[in-house]
Amino acid sequence: MKKLISLLLALVMVLSLAACGGDSKTPDSGSKTPAGNDSSGGTADSGKLEHMDISVGYWDVETALCGDDIQKFIEEKFNVTFEPMNVTWDDYYEKEQTWAATDSLPDVFCADFRASATFGKWAREGVIRSIPEDLSAYPNLSAYLDSPAAEGCKIDGDLYCIFRKTYQEQAETVKDRIILYRWDLAQKAGVTKEPETWDEFRDMIRKIMAADPEGKSIGGMTAPAMNYLVFPFCCYSMPGAVLEGIVFNWVDNGSGTYVPAYFGGKNLGDDALPTFQLLRDMYTEGTIDPDMAMATLAESNAKFLGGRAAALCTTDNQVKQHINDWPGTYGHDMNEDVKYLNLMPSVDGNTYYWAIDYAWSETMFSANVDDAKMERLLMIYDYLVSGEGALKGRFGNEGESYQIVDGKLEFIDNKAAVEVYPSCELFGNLVSWCPELPNGYVQPYVYPDWYEDWKTELTDLGRACEDVMPTFDRAYTQAFMNLNSDFRIKMGEDMLNIMVGDRPVEEMWNEILDNYKTDGLEDVIKAVNESAK
């Protein structure tokens, strides 16, 4: 009996080991979509095209590629089968880099690497392939790429990715950060005027905290992470320095030498001091959350919704979340209690907004994609960015998920297209977050009118700043990227360190500057100026 048990135990162990090692396919790479593998059927286009499998790395693509009619239509039209390689918002950064290291990248994938050293490294080392220079066969894509944003997609003059436009125009990037504040509590605390300067904002928050009208020990402004505060605070004294990583703006320091805008000023880094001082002052007095260093998305949302933070610096997407959650907690719409903060004037008296790259992410193509597959991918991209493709990919089928009423595009039963066709999540956003729609159609929305008004007002605020916004010579940014240097700017980290620090701001900033110099700041400035000139 003992022997039998031992035999069984040994077999189980051996078999379990074999089972673990036997399946070399990852769950992501193995699964095929249930639909669309019919190379004979389909449109007239597909008849001429050889069938291909295309692997796609995209957020929650396994859910999106569920074999619905939109997926079938596109697969048949281009005679392809899409294979999902799933990533999530939590793991895409690590997962895609691991794929790259093991030569198993999907044919096409999305990420936000082009402001990091990874992008240059991948392009130069042949991990991703370049996009053909001649895109005349793809007029819609070619028109889409005819944008200043394309410059940031180039390495050594070649295009290595396709930017995914988040906004239609630069001024809309102002919506990338929205500061919400509790106007109802401010009024209860005796504030009668909406804040128009940082001083007034601080004063209002102080009053709310002192009065604590709801008795919840309300604190100052919070945010999901320090990086959220970078944009609005940069505009206080260094509006050009909003970009960090390796893709940042360069400015003339007054003597004809270009330096990264973050280090702008008479002496290197002088411009940054007022911003750091403002952050330190607000942190010290509590008008910025004392727990900012350990802030998380969930915690900051909970604090604001729960009445434990007087203000929240967040994004458009998160505001939408609050719009949904607010009535459940307070019994009425959020706009009855909350206002958004206007753009604040800077130290020089002008008002600036955060003119960030208005395509925060991009599509890249694996170096294993051959010319024939690249051609097919470009055809699909060209279609998805066309008027017809944008409608189909983003809104599904007319009469099923959307309709045109009096020349206006509307969702049927106010249901977003992804609820009817989950694959619209992929095809509607793969090339661009906001493709241009035909016939002047406007993206329908499912949020209250007042929020659409807020967004329009915010864009108008951005537009109003255009005359004073600094302009930049992209040649210097490009020259730096071509250096293939390890040097990079860590603005969020620096801001947080100085803000929570207990030594004088200037002393801490000088120490950080010294570290940048040790990392080669001065050599980089010299090399970029020589190269760009």
Place this chain on the structure above:
Amino acid sequence: MKTAAKKQAPPLSLDPRRRRAKIMNRLKNDWLLYLLLVPVLAWYLIFCYAPMGGLVLAFKDYSFKLGIWDSPWIGMGNFTKMFSDRYFLRGLKNTLVFGIGGILISMPCEIALALMLNELRLRGMKKFVQTTVTFPHFISWVVLAGILTNIFASTGAINQILRLFGMSAASPITSESGYRWFIWFSGIWKEVGWGSIIYLAAITSVEQDQYESASIDGASRLQQIWHITLPAIRSTICIMLILAVGSLLTNGRFDQIFNTYSSPVYPVADTIDTYIFRETFTTGIMNFGYSTAIGVLKSVVGLFMIVTTNKIVTSAGEQGLL
């Protein structure tokens, strides 16, 4: 005479045929036991020995395009770079500080807890205390980090108590002076129960006669602990010390630190592992050759430390590990 000579010959001098037959005989008789060994050996081969081939990366400038084998050799370039990389040196220092501090603080706590648990006479109470102190070991650092962050937040329990006594709020999680103590003590809180198990097991093997004799001779409980229990478990303490010193550079605090640190405490919190992870996956700057070289260095230093500590322990008359 002939037979006697045969008898005296050591087994290894058996002729190869007989030796092979003997081995086959053993395999045949105990094949079940050998079969049980297969998964363990396979595990070591697959996960410990096969990847060692990748160590060549430490001497190469890794290129995605060329892969591990075709990337160019750069000799000791990655190692030279390591010692001029101030962030690596900072990580090395912090790793050692966390490791040495951990040994100095955790080990005495684990031993003390084991001794105290051994002194508990009520069986139920002993089990309850042991379960309570061992339980945190099974909670992931991801979960614990969230709980601890909330406890030490400006409006968290600790700061509310501090304010109650008129003291100003403070958080060790974001303070350079408090962070290391936070790591050590939260580590003790989580692992002291688990760590004490091995000492408790060693204590239970001490012969009870010795305590009885000491008791008859009038030794107090404290004297019994000092003169009987501690010397009896000295060899276990030495082995645990050797193992702990050997893993100084890989002290397993990655999850704990990664989930609780932030840039203001990097100067005292950034270890080799967190530095490699951040540079590889967040900024994308680190070359895989360089990170492999750091891994090699960690292993070599770990081996050196194990051997050295083992030598010290054995020369002090204790039983070593090697």
